Amino acid sequence: MNMNRSFTVSNESLTRVEYARARMQLIEMRDALAATTHDLERIRRKQVEAALKKMDNGGYGICESCSRPMLKSRLLAMPYVRYCVSC
Ligand SMILES: [Zn+2]
Incomplete structure (x- = not known):
């Protein structure tokens, strides 16, 4: 197994640094949206x-x-994205 293999199974998967950055971004977004009452922001x-x-x-x-x-x-x-382009 390749030591540099990162977190997803694609050749194009995120590096550790990118993954950590995406995670940080998500945590910041979650905190920023914590108190929202707007429907779109809740989604x-x-x-x-x-x-x-x-x-x-x-x-x-x-x-x-x-x-x-x-x-x-x-x-x-869009680190929160759920579906690929084709879907
Ligand atoms: Zn898909």
């Missing part, structure tokens, strides 16, 4: 919390619909 907070849970339990970066790894550029732009 976003749920997505953020779900992404953090996946980082802890595994499955982060995997599309929830087709189970394929998502593009790195997509994850970097």
